[in-house]
Amino acid sequence: MTERSVTHSTFVLERTYNATPARVFAAWSTAEALLRWGSPGEGWQVGxxxxxxxxxxGNICRFGPAGGDVYVNDARYQDIVPGRRIVTADTMTCGxxxxxxxxxxxxxxxxxxGCxxxxxxxxxxxxxxxxxxxxxxxxxEMLGNLDVELRRASAAA
Known part of the structure; x- marks a missing residue:
């Protein structure tokens, strides 16, 4: 039998983007936008x-390094205030x-x-x-990718 344990953790990451809160929020609100910036590592596949x-x-996202393990994140949206906040409850599995x-x-x-x-x-x-x-x-990594995505979108506009 597998040893059972739980490790609790809380972390906070802060970033400032050269885009309005509405634009940054929008980058979280569609699958298409998230697929452009939501990879947690170089060479990872996300869908x-x-x-x-x-x-x-909610959403069900499959991700992982090409040819490696596939992780499944199942997120349920608990609260959404447009342009202000998003709260999700998530579980992650592998196999x-x-x-x-x-x-x-x-x-x-x-x-x-900015935001x-x-x-x-x-x-x-x-x-x-x-x-x-x-x-x-x-x-x-993903929040850094988001900065690149927001800059790319600004340059294209």
Whole structure:
């Protein structure tokens, strides 16, 4: 039998983007936008089985390194305030192993002509199958990708 354990973790990442809160919020609100910036690592593949951006809706995202393990994140939207915040309850699995259960909050604050984004993840990492530092590294990468996406979209406009 597998040793059972839970590691609790909370981390907060803050970024300031040269885009309005409405534009940054919009980058989280469609599968197409998320697919452009939502890869947690170079060479990783990301796809959605379902995307329903509304309170009570959710998304199922499959992701992982090309040719490697496939992770499934099942997110349920608990709260959405357009241009202000998104709150999701998430679980992550790999095969038949539940790795993680948690809550993610994304806040969008005006910052001059731009947006200060505050991302908070509160997680329970289960049975040693995943680590808080993996999530923090993945979200750090994705929030950097979001900056590139917002700059690309501005240049194209």
């Amino acid at each position: 959605f089985d379902r995307f329903d951006f509304r309170v009570g809706g 038949d192993k539940r790795l993680f259960a948690g809550l993610a909050t994304v806040e969008f604050h005006p910052a001059g002509a 200060r984004l505050v991302f908070t993840e509160q997680g329970a990492f289960l049975d040693g199958h995943d680590l808080p530092e993996n999530h923090k590294a993945g979200w750090t």
